[in-house]
Amino acid sequence: MAFLELKDxxxxxxxxxxxxxxxxxxxxxxxxxxxxxxxxxxGGGKSTLMNIIGGLDRNFKGEVLVNGNLLxxxxxxxxxxxxxxxxxxxxxxxxxxxxxxVLDNVLIALDMTTLSKEERRKRALDLLKQVGLSEQVxxxxxxxxxxxxxxxxxxxxxxxxxxxLLRMNQLAPLIQRTLKKCWNC
Numbered sequence: 001m002a003f004l005e006l007k008d009x010x011x012x013x014x015x016x017x018x019x020x021x022x023x024x025x026x027x028x029x030x031x032x033x034x035x036x037x038x039x040x041x042x043g044g045g046k047s048t049l050m051n052i053i054g055g056l057d058r059n060f061k062g063e064v065l066v067n068g069n070l071l072x073x074x075x076x077x078x079x080x081x082x083x084x085x086x087x088x089x090x091x092x093x094x095x096x097x098x099x100x101x102v103l104d105n106v107l108i109a110l111d112m113t114t115l116s117k118e119e120r121r122k123r124a125l126d127l128l129k130q131v132g133l134s135e136q137v138x139x140x141x142x143x144x145x146x147x148x149x150x151x152x153x154x155x156x157x158x159x160x161x162x163x164x165l166l167r168m169n170q171l172a173p174l175i176q177r178t179l180k181k182c183w184n185c
Contacts, residue, residue: 004053004064004066005068007027007063009026009060010026011059011061022043023048055083103138
């Protein structure tokens with residue numbers, strides 16, 4: 001069974017009464033640990049598809065199944081749990097809190113977990129160590145290179161070991177290596 005399955009996804013946008021179909025019966029299956037790139041021209045529906053997968057877009061036809069279970073996009077609590085426990089987004093901008101250190105930015109994400117304060121700190125330090133950033137924990141985002149920002153931003157999302165990580169632009173080689181190292185962390 002696929003970890004994530006999309007069945008006959010249809011999505012259109014409307015300008016006045018004119019329909020502009022963007023997704024026309026998309027059916028895909030993704031296995032856990034699989035790296036997938038969604039390619040296409042501008043306006044071709046890539047971000048729309050990512051938003052459906054991420055539980056952000058609800059106005060579509062078709063089914064999204066996670067571990068064989070239907071993800072009901074009309075159930076807010078189910079979507080909240082899915083977004084918190086299963087899916088993580090990394091956008092093109094880093095969305096970091098500039099006055100916090102690298103460690104504190106990761107710890108903020110861990111505040112949403114059930115881990116104790118000591119467990120959160122240990123988890124954050126372990127995650128940062130896995131991408132070679134243990135020497136950077138007291139630095140602020142503006143003191144890191146773009147690649148290092150991406151590396152630790154990934155680990156902020158791994159706070160609860162997300163099962164699905166969506167990146168809104170092409171994966172850089174550093175990020176691909178980081179994901180490969182951390183997929184089973």
